[in-house]
Amino acid sequence: MTTPAAPRKPRIVPDAYQLLANWRYVEYSLFRIICAWGRQACDWQDKPAVCYHAWLQAENVDRLRKRLDQYPGGKPEAPVSKTYETLMNAVLLAPDFAHAMHGAHALVQAALTRAYREYLAESHPVHDKPTHEMLRELIANHEIQAKWFADFSQRYATQLDQTYLATVTRLLNEHEHLMDLRTPTEPYAANVGINTEFRQPQTPGRVPHFNHAPNIMPLLQLHWAESVEVRRLFFMIGYFWEMGVAEQQLRWLYHADFMPWQFIYEEARHMWDESRHGNSGLSRLRDFGLDIKDIGYNSYGASGDGFLPPMTPRDLYEEFFDITQTAETGYFETKRYSFEDFANGKDAASAEMMQYDIIDETSHAEYGRRWLEEIAKRAGVQEDYRKRGAAIRAQRQKESDERVAAMKHYAATGQLPAGYNPTDAHFVGDLAALRDPVARAHFEKLLQLLREKCPLANAATAPKRPNLPM
Numbered sequence: 001m002t003t004p005a006a007p008r009k010p011r012i013v014p015d016a017y018q019l020l021a022n023w024r025y026v027e028y029s030l031f032r033i034i035c036a037w038g039r040q041a042c043d044w045q046d047k048p049a050v051c052y053h054a055w056l057q058a059e060n061v062d063r064l065r066k067r068l069d070q071y072p073g074g075k076p077e078a079p080v081s082k083t084y085e086t087l088m089n090a091v092l093l094a095p096d097f098a099h100a101m102h103g104a105h106a107l108v109q110a111a112l113t114r115a116y117r118e119y120l121a122e123s124h125p126v127h128d129k130p131t132h133e134m135l136r137e138l139i140a141n142h143e144i145q146a147k148w149f150a151d152f153s154q155r156y157a158t159q160l161d162q163t164y165l166a167t168v169t170r171l172l173n174e175h176e177h178l179m180d181l182r183t184p185t186e187p188y189a190a191n192v193g194i195n196t197e198f199r200q201p202q203t204p205g206r207v208p209h210f211n212h213a214p215n216i217m218p219l220l221q222l223h224w225a226e227s228v229e230v231r232r233l234f235f236m237i238g239y240f241w242e243m244g245v246a247e248q249q250l251r252w253l254y255h256a257d258f259m260p261w262q263f264i265y266e267e268a269r270h271m272w273d274e275s276r277h278g279n280s281g282l283s284r285l286r287d288f289g290l291d292i293k294d295i296g297y298n299s300y301g302a303s304g305d306g307f308l309p310p311m312t313p314r315d316l317y318e319e320f321f322d323i324t325q326t327a328e329t330g331y332f333e334t335k336r337y338s339f340e341d342f343a344n345g346k347d348a349a350s351a352e353m354m355q356y357d358i359i360d361e362t363s364h365a366e367y368g369r370r371w372l373e374e375i376a377k378r379a380g381v382q383e384d385y386r387k388r389g390a391a392i393r394a395q396r397q398k399e400s401d402e403r404v405a406a407m408k409h410y411a412a413t414g415q416l417p418a419g420y421n422p423t424d425a426h427f428v429g430d431l432a433a434l435r436d437p438v439a440r441a442h443f444e445k446l447l448q449l450l451r452e453k454c455p456l457a458n459a460a461t462a463p464k465r466p467n468l469p470m
Helices: 013-038 046-069 082-092 097-122 129-155 162-174 217-223 228-241 243-255 261-287 313-330 332-344 348-379 385-413 427-434 437-453
Strands: none
Touching (some): 013 082, 217 228, 217 385, 217 427, 228 261, 228 348, 313 332, 332 348
């Protein structure tokens, strides 16, 4: 048996532990920077990419935390020098999305990868094998992101701000390119961004052709119950638009530092799932030759000048409640019968899209059960969230039924039913779409295209279903 050669610089536990603690902080900072800036991606391919990268970073952080916890007296959030906060804040405070991605990937993450490889070369491959295995996994996740960034930087080959680059580079040099072993003293590094005035722009990055298509959603709502063909088109669009949920969740994750790590880790997976649903919907639309210009995408209407305020714990509670207890829980039955309808109609691809979403949403509802009470406690909220959720779902179904009845009356007569007073500010625009010949023609064109390319075997026989739940 051959004995491995001794490393050039044996990594005794105190040194190894401090390096891992520093790297955990940097990996988590990269996670937060991607969440902070990810909403600003402007090309569709970059939107799911940044969501995936945030999830990969969460995986990296989780692995480092677990390894730190295995050391005698180890702490998953072992303190690091305040100078690391200065370094990562410099990366965060970029002029724009492209600069932030350059700082995160081309500068800091590249330095981390080199540091990991140096550690692998210098530490003992047998004695410290668990760390070696972990670092190889972290490097693999970095390489996925580096491949994306190489393509991104080719597409956005803009002149970079030299002051920004010089500042981050200087700070990396001061930290020996992340091989620094300085002993942390109080005050320790706080999470990146906490002690800055960083604010996220109110309007997310807009994809090309985001507003070119006429509004057909009111027509989909109007004909939902009677037509399985309409239901199929609705879910292709609905899933595509779920990227807007992921964009919201990136914001949550940046502001969720008051919660335990396990919540952030699980919510990062939740966010990645929603971004995948967005890609699933667009992928299915593209199966039929359709694209963003044919449907439109506006991040669920998020818009406005200026910057978003920081989220409070109460803000996070309300948004997490709304997603898990109303939107996701409220659509379970709708998705189940739609899966059955599409499968019975011999559209296996659409049925498959539904099935994988149902798997994900089941996990998401469990996240709500696991974390809502904890968020409520930290936000000072006292309520029975299950009771409130059930009441809201029932109310939204009632409002949906009334809305559809009013839309049908308006489509037939040009007038709303007597006594119907809608409170939805968008309803006036939806009524206009019902009688808009351009929207109607586009709606019929899309349905016909789907019929021609993948006719549903049960188009004439599928059962009538309830109106949309909200």
